[in-house]
Amino acid sequence: MKPFSITLQDIIQAQKRIQPYIHHTPLEYSERFTQLYKSDIFLKLESLQVTGSFKARGSLNKLLTLNETERQLGVIAPSAGNHGIGLAYAARKLNVPAHVYLPKDADQSKIRALSNYGAQLSFFETIEDARIAAINTAHETGKTFLSAYNDPAIISAGGTVALEIIQDLADVDVVITCLGGGGLTAGICIALKSINPKIEVWAVEPKNSPSIATWHSEGKVSEVNLKSSIAEGLSGPIDPNTITFPIIHQYIDRILTVTEEEIVNAMKSMLDSQYIIEPSGVAGIATLSQCGDELKGRKVAIVVTGRNISWSRFLSIVNENRHNQ
Structure with a gap:
């Protein structure tokens, strides 16, 4: 597109x-x-x-446009916090498995919110390390990678x-x-x-x-x-x-x-x-x-x-x- x-x-x-x-x-x-x-x-x-x-808007729009097979496989995203929280909220609402990759110095309040929404969490040295790892895992597993910005559904x-x-x-x-x-x-x-x-x-x-x-x-x-x-x-x-x-x-x-x-x-x-x-x-x-x-x-x-x-x-x-x- x-x-x-x-x-x-x-x-x-x-x-x-x-x-x-x-x-x-x-x-x-x-x-x-x-x-x-x-x-x-x-x-x-x-x-x-x-x-x-505002991040929940993008994650909801993206997940609502996925087909049933994509939803069952789940979604994966790197995040400094808010993108991941928005995704975790959307995923729980729509019953989609979500895995969020975070930098190890992410704000503790954001980590707690992610845990409360039930997202699976993994930690990395930097947000860039998290992004690269999330892309690689998405390719390996078939999960949908969800960028915080580089996606028409997020922009819309x-x-x-x-x-x-x-x-x-x-x-x-x-x-x-x-x-x-x-x-x-x-x-x-x-x-x-x-x-x-x-x-x-x-x-x-x-x-x-x-x-x-x-x-x-x-x-x-x-x-x-x-x-x-x-x-x-x-x-x-x-x-x-x-x-x-x-x-x-x-x-x-x-x-x-x-x-x-x-x-x-x-x-x-x-x-x-x-x-x-x-x-x-x-x-x-x-x-x-x-x-x-x-x-x-x-x-x-x-x-x-x-x-x-x-x-x-x-x-x-x-x-x-x-x-x-």
Whole structure:
């Protein structure tokens, strides 16, 4: 399937398919951010989605499109946490065996959630080691390998977030989302640009891991110097053959990067608003400190993608940042 053959109709069908299993998450008007940045800021709280992140959308859509033989064989996926949790939830709902390959330093709260949903777990040195092992096992066993982003079903499901935003705020001017492998961003781009090309889509990556930002700037896939980031769900190597990149490269209006300190400050800001959000979930919020002036007078929806972080890790990140200042 060519990446550009993913259509608005595919996204609408995905929404109908997964609707019985997910929440239409709130698009909450933020008085605090609106006053700070002199624009109408709305928070698309995918942190309140089932499993605590948007990821369940993609896994449900993928599993619901498998045939009976594929479901019986089961699915396998590498994950830093949220993709695996979404898959484990979908697999339990649909009675499909699921095996998740994790890095050994995965957040303990995510490991507990995976165990509670009944997924089989295996651990590896790094997320890249987990990815390679999962691909090899899928080839050997016939299980379906489920990428967190490089799959038309995942991209289509990502676009359902945009459909909900449009349903709740038809005159939105800018949608800002977090960018890792690009499944969510690519889906949002296709949905919004198909409905109204004037709606701007901005995506945000960690400065420590700016793969798609670099590729977009250079107009091609290239070598990128990657560093670790507290936003592990948005960092690390990306499949150079991913179908998300050409979609994003064609449709995105801006890609921004945020520092580790900006991510931590955004976590603190969300805590002030009574939300505990993981580092990967606040990238869109983090970018406000650098581009807030450009948003003045506009209606802005920011996708807050996930909340799955242990309290001990949350405190550790915030306290370490405070000591480094």
